[in-house]
Amino acid sequence: MNSINILLVDNDPAVRQMLSQVVVPCRHISKTAENGLEALELIKEIDFDIIIADVNIPMLSGLDLMSEVQKIKPDISFMIITGYSRDYSYERIIQSGAKDYLKKPFTLEELRNKLIRIINEHGMEQENKQLLIQKTELNTQLMAMISVAYDLASELEFDSLFPLIISKITEIMAAERTSLYILDRNKKELWTRVAEGVDKIRLPLGKGISGRVAESGEMLNIVDAWKLPYFNKEFDKKNNFRTRSVLCLPIKNHGGEGVGVLQVINKKDNTRFNEKDEVFCKGLASQVGIALENALLHDELKLSFKSSIQTLSATVDAKHPLTAGHSLRVTEYSIAIAKEIGLGKKELDNLYYAGILHDIGKIGIRDDVLLKNGPFTPEERAEMNTHPLKTKDILDNFHFPRTLRHVSKIASSHHEKVNGKGYPLGLKSGQIPMGAKIIAVADVFDALTSPRDYPKYAFGKILDCDIMPLAKVISILKKDAGSHFDMDVVNAFLGCLPTILRHHRGERFQPEYVDDMICSLTS
Numbered sequence: 001m002n003s004i005n006i007l008l009v010d011n012d013p014a015v016r017q018m019l020s021q022v023v024v025p026c027r028h029i030s031k032t033a034e035n036g037l038e039a040l041e042l043i044k045e046i047d048f049d050i051i052i053a054d055v056n057i058p059m060l061s062g063l064d065l066m067s068e069v070q071k072i073k074p075d076i077s078f079m080i081i082t083g084y085s086r087d088y089s090y091e092r093i094i095q096s097g098a099k100d101y102l103k104k105p106f107t108l109e110e111l112r113n114k115l116i117r118i119i120n121e122h123g124m125e126q127e128n129k130q131l132l133i134q135k136t137e138l139n140t141q142l143m144a145m146i147s148v149a150y151d152l153a154s155e156l157e158f159d160s161l162f163p164l165i166i167s168k169i170t171e172i173m174a175a176e177r178t179s180l181y182i183l184d185r186n187k188k189e190l191w192t193r194v195a196e197g198v199d200k201i202r203l204p205l206g207k208g209i210s211g212r213v214a215e216s217g218e219m220l221n222i223v224d225a226w227k228l229p230y231f232n233k234e235f236d237k238k239n240n241f242r243t244r245s246v247l248c249l250p251i252k253n254h255g256g257e258g259v260g261v262l263q264v265i266n267k268k269d270n271t272r273f274n275e276k277d278e279v280f281c282k283g284l285a286s287q288v289g290i291a292l293e294n295a296l297l298h299d300e301l302k303l304s305f306k307s308s309i310q311t312l313s314a315t316v317d318a319k320h321p322l323t324a325g326h327s328l329r330v331t332e333y334s335i336a337i338a339k340e341i342g343l344g345k346k347e348l349d350n351l352y353y354a355g356i357l358h359d360i361g362k363i364g365i366r367d368d369v370l371l372k373n374g375p376f377t378p379e380e381r382a383e384m385n386t387h388p389l390k391t392k393d394i395l396d397n398f399h400f401p402r403t404l405r406h407v408s409k410i411a412s413s414h415h416e417k418v419n420g421k422g423y424p425l426g427l428k429s430g431q432i433p434m435g436a437k438i439i440a441v442a443d444v445f446d447a448l449t450s451p452r453d454y455p456k457y458a459f460g461k462i463l464d465c466d467i468m469p470l471a472k473v474i475s476i477l478k479k480d481a482g483s484h485f486d487m488d489v490v491n492a493f494l495g496c497l498p499t500i501l502r503h504h505r506g507e508r509f510q511p512e513y514v515d516d517m518i519c520s521l522t523s
């Protein structure tokens with residue numbers, strides 16, 4: 001048993017002596033006090049476990065002392081020594097919170113037996129309290145682990161998943177910062193994919209704390225990084241930061257191969273990361289490893305999907321030199337409008353692919369129609385107008401991820417008009433997806449601001465083949481807002497137009513047009 005701190009409070013030196021005789025042989029530590037106030041002062045300074053106090057002591061009675069102590073140190077156990085006074089009945093003493101009482105006169109044997117029982121009870125109570133604290137801590141960590149595991153399993157998108165996980169880890173570990181490094185085996189370096197409070201860091205394999213962990217595959221638990229000869233303090237100095245404790249773990253994939261490093265920095269209470277932190281982080285690192293590998297694969301797939309789609313769309317645009325880059329520009333303008341409106345990420349993703357692919361159906365239009373340098377006959381116009389349906393046919397057979405399920409509908413509706421006079425279905429405003437309304441504006445804006453070999457889009461009149469002045473383009477869009485185009489979309493387009501114009505100033509738009517237009521749009 002650990003030694004117990006016992007305070008003996010009695011104004012009778014003989015009783016104090018008697019109490020000491022019992023306590024000292026048990027190898028417990030004891031102090032004595034002659035009155036209630038002296039006892040209270042000692043209690044404030046020293047952490048006692050048990051107090052044995054006579055009920056009738058000067059300055060503050062034994063029960064009053066117990067009541068005061070309960071307010072500041074409720075874990076202390078009391079035994080009250082009492083005479084025969086009716087004022088201090090056994091019931092009152094116990095009800096006041098004492099573990100036991102001892103009636104005067106008492107024998108050493110009685111005192112010893114009672115004290116041993118209280119010491120045992122006190123020990124068990126403290127142990128139970130400790131267990132409860134540990135259980136609560138464990139539950140908190142378990143819940144945190146489950147929450148992180150849930151996040152890891154439910155999201156594949158790296159950029160929306162890992163910053164969230166990293167901030168959760170910092171919080172759970174009561175740390176200041178966490179970084180997730182990705183291992184680039186080809187370049188033999190680590191780089192921070194997610195780092196709190198700092199810019200991107202690149203680190204050669206084997207260098208610094210993370211580099212060593214990545215190379216050895218072993219965890220490092222460091223008390224003070226600045227005391228390590230291999231720690232580079234310059235980075236801290238530049239960022240006005242002081243790295244102290246560090247818990248750094250390797251992240252491995254399914255096959256046990258290192259894919260990154262998780263680094264948690266500075267335990268907030270200025271101590272080091274303890275064993276519980278290590279166990280928790282190790283559990284987490286294995287889940288992060290699997291999710292990280294999945295997310296990286298997902299990123300790679302997304303990238304190759306995106307570049308295949310871009311290539312596919314470029315092949316259609318490239319059929320005619322004057323439409324080269326049309327789909328990419330329409331996409332760029334559409335995304336700018338959508339951001340101006342405030343659409344969310346999923347809508348932006350759908351819009352991106354719909355923009356890139358909106359004219360993909362032109363691949364099915366005969367070249368003598370598509371590339372015709374002259375006015376269309378009614379039959380040729382009818383054939384040309386089938387391209388949105390051909391876009392739909394192609395995209396409906398395309399396997400898009402579930403999150404991109406609206407691409408086909410958006411892309412194939414880009415020639416619909418809000419007054420219901422568009423094609424192919426003559427949809428009315430409420431039936432046209434917002435993305436299609438956006439592409440409609442971007443599409444016409446790009447068509448009108450592109451050099452043309454023949455006016456294929458004639459808005460009620462034959463347009464000449466020169467690049468149309470911006471002011472004229474804008475007046476056409478404004479005039480058709482509410483009939484062809486959605487009014488809100490045109491307004492949003494006008495809102496983001498200065499940014500678009502500045503971006504392409506001198507390249508697609510003549511500088512003097514741009515400056516005049518920005519002036520008139522912003523004045």
Ligand SMILES: [Fe+2]
Nearest residue numbers: 358359414415
């Ligand atoms: Fe089109």
Ligand SMILES: [Fe+2]
Nearest residue numbers: 330358359443
């Ligand atoms: Fe188009």
